[in-house]
Amino acid sequence: MLDATNRPFESLPNRPGVGYKPQHYSDILANSGSVDWLEIHAENYMGDGGRPIAQLRHLAERFPVSVHGVGLSIGGEAPLDTDHLARLKHLIAWLKPASFSEHLAWSTHDSHFLNDLLPLPYTAQTLDRVVRHIDQVQAAVGRRMLLENPSTYLAFAETEMSEIEFLSAIVARTGCGLLLDVNNVFVSATNQQTDPVSYINDFPVDHVGEIHLGGHDEDSDDHGAPLLIDSHGREIVDPVWTLYAHTIERAGPRPTLIEWDNDVPDWATLESQAARADRILTKISA
Amino acid sequence: MTTGQTDFTRAILDPDLAVPPGLIDPQGRPAGKRFAVYRNNVAVSLTEALETAFPVVRKLVGDEFFKAMAGVFLRQHPPVSALMMHYGAEFPDFLETFPPTQSIGYLPDVARLEQALRRSYHAADASPIAPEALQDLPPDRLMAARIELAPAVFVIRSPWPVHALWLANTVDGAPKPQMRPEDVLVTRPRFDPSPALLGPGAADFLAAIEKRGTLSEALDAAGDGFDLGALLGQLLAGGAITGISEGT
Numbered sequence: 145m146l147d148a149t150n151r152p153f154e155s156l157p158n159r160p161g162v163g164y165k166p167q168h169y170s171d172i173l174a175n176s177g178s179v180d181w182l183e184i185h186a187e188n189y190m191g192d193g194g195r196p197i198a199q200l201r202h203l204a205e206r207f208p209v210s211v212h213g214v215g216l217s218i219g220g221e222a223p224l225d226t227d228h229l230a231r232l233k234h235l236i237a238w239l240k241p242a243s244f245s246e247h248l249a250w251s252t253h254d255s256h257f258l259n260d261l262l263p264l265p266y267t268a269q270t271l272d273r274v275v276r277h278i279d280q281v282q283a284a285v286g287r288r289m290l291l292e293n294p295s296t297y298l299a300f301a302e303t304e305m306s307e308i309e310f311l312s313a314i315v316a317r318t319g320c321g322l323l324l325d326v327n328n329v330f331v332s333a334t335n336q337q338t339d340p341v342s343y344i345n346d347f348p349v350d351h352v353g354e355i356h357l358g359g360h361d362e363d364s365d366d367h368g369a370p371l372l373i374d375s376h377g378r379e380i381v382d383p384v385w386t387l388y389a390h391t392i393e394r395a396g397p398r399p400t401l402i403e404w405d406n407d408v409p410d411w412a413t414l415e416s417q418a419a420r421a422d423r424i425l426t427k428i429s430a
Numbered sequence: 431m432t433t434g435q436t437d438f439t440r441a442i443l444d445p446d447l448a449v450p451p452g453l454i455d456p457q458g459r460p461a462g463k464r465f466a467v468y469r470n471n472v473a474v475s476l477t478e479a480l481e482t483a484f485p486v487v488r489k490l491v492g493d494e495f496f497k498a499m500a501g502v503f504l505r506q507h508p509p510v511s512a513l514m515m516h517y518g519a520e521f522p523d524f525l526e527t528f529p530p531t532q533s534i535g536y537l538p539d540v541a542r543l544e545q546a547l548r549r550s551y552h553a554a555d556a557s558p559i560a561p562e563a564l565q566d567l568p569p570d571r572l573m574a575a576r577i578e579l580a581p582a583v584f585v586i587r588s589p590w591p592v593h594a595l596w597l598a599n600t601v602d603g604a605p606k607p608q609m610r611p612e613d614v615l616v617t618r619p620r621f622d623p624s625p626a627l628l629g630p631g632a633a634d635f636l637a638a639i640e641k642r643g644t645l646s647e648a649l650d651a652a653g654d655g656f657d658l659g660a661l662l663g664q665l666l667a668g669g670a671i672t673g674i675s676e677g678t
Contacts, residue, residue: 191515191551191553193553194553194618195551198555217512225511225512250435251512253435253439256509257509257511257512258442258508259472297467300433301458335464338456365455365463367457373467
């Protein structure tokens with residue numbers, strides 16, 4: 145029998161969402177403003193019970209929820225951690241989220257989890273590995289995943305294809321979708337001294353199921369070149385908003401997440417960032 | 431030139447190692463400070479995870495000392511899973527052998543109490559029994575019964591005043607700790623774990639209960655001076671009893 149209450153939200157709306165922080169729980173329930181959906185980090189909801197799970201159950205009855213994994217290490221040389229994959233499968237099975245995404249990065253090696261999204265070279269060999277891992281993940285959780293483009297601070301001498309060629313090949317071989325982080329595009333293009341607009345123009349936008357926007361910090365490298373750090377700790381800068389508007393013009397409206405994970409602001413500040421995304425989405429889709 | 435993740439990981443965790451070859455900037459020069467961004471991200475995020483897990487230990491040793499100590503710990507004990515809620519399992523033992531904290535005898539047990547509070551927070555939900563379920567049982571049947579404790583229940587035994595130390599560093603105006611051994615019961619009424627001081631013999635009683643002993647057997651283990659009524663009151667108030675079984 146079809147149980148509609150069991151799966152209230154089949155997909156994310158082409159509207160603003162925010163990364164959920166427990167300190168905003170009451171504010172969100174009282175008045176979510178421009179925010180129409182929520183994203184959680186999968187790993188924070190892999191405990192056995194208690195408040196995190198109870199809050200998530202309550203929110204998921206009211207908002208579409210996106211599960212965003214940060215610990216799977218899809219770009220890792222090592223086989224995927226099957227215990228972690230089982231935990232992810234369990235979370236997705238009971239929550240039935242509107243979307244599930246992970247990163248083109250690695251974080252686990254030699255059974256050490258480094259809690260950061262580390263870069264990988266783009267070669268035929270690493271492509272095979274990532275494709276294998278994504279096939280394994282999609283088979284385990286029983287649904288299509290979105291893969292997020294990384295923010296990078298350095299390059300690999302061994303790299304033999306562009307990030308877009310790499311991502312496009314992954315999509316073609318695995319059938320996964322993409323999560324386009326526009327701040328990561330801006331950060332990586334600045335750090336790699338390439339053009340962020342060309343990146344967006346070349347991006348396979350038909351496969352984009354979600355967009356991320358976030359704040360970054362500014363630093364410089366050993367030679368004085370700008371080095372942007374993807375910190376998720378402040379407001380989104382104007383050039384990233386401009387790049388976002390360009391992305392929406394090209395791709396059409398997409399579910400758009402405001403990511404603010406460090407120095408988390410009050411709800412009003414976070415909601416105002418979502419409202420700004422809302423204005424761009426509304427203007428361009430009108 | 432390939433840069434393997436073994437070398438990358440080693441260099442991330444050991445700032446004294448050179449940046450692995452094959453990592454470059456846009457002009458093809460060695461990555462230098464660009465690699466340091468990853469090193470810093472890893473160290474900062476793991477330090478923050480430890481600060482979240484052990485706020486009272488941090489308060490006891492001071493921010494600066496805690497950060498430096500976390501830097502040593504995270505390199506010796508990088509996380510073994512992606513669940514940051516479990517990171518720091520080895521931290522209490524580390525505090526026992528880390529030379530600068532070796533002499534602070536109570537510190538490892540304070541860390542153990544904080545760890546118990548965190549585990550309790552994330553423990554599985556369970557429905558507590560109604561107090562009447564115990565009170566309505568005739569004494570002889572009660573003594574022959576076994577009780578089940580919620581997954582969120584933890585007991586910490588210490589030769590140090592861990593409960594008083596925890597209170598003094600979390601509650602304004604809490605009394606100054608007096609040197610004495612303390613046993614602590616962690617319960618989670620609904621969602622917020624709370625530590626309570628256990629009376630004499632109560633930790634022995636609970637250890638016997640954990641081993642599936644009857645109340646009568648647990649009472650024997652607790653010895654003289656144990657107050658069963660007081661402990662049952664603490665357990666019921668904390669929603670810690672999830673079942674009573676009679677026979678076998």
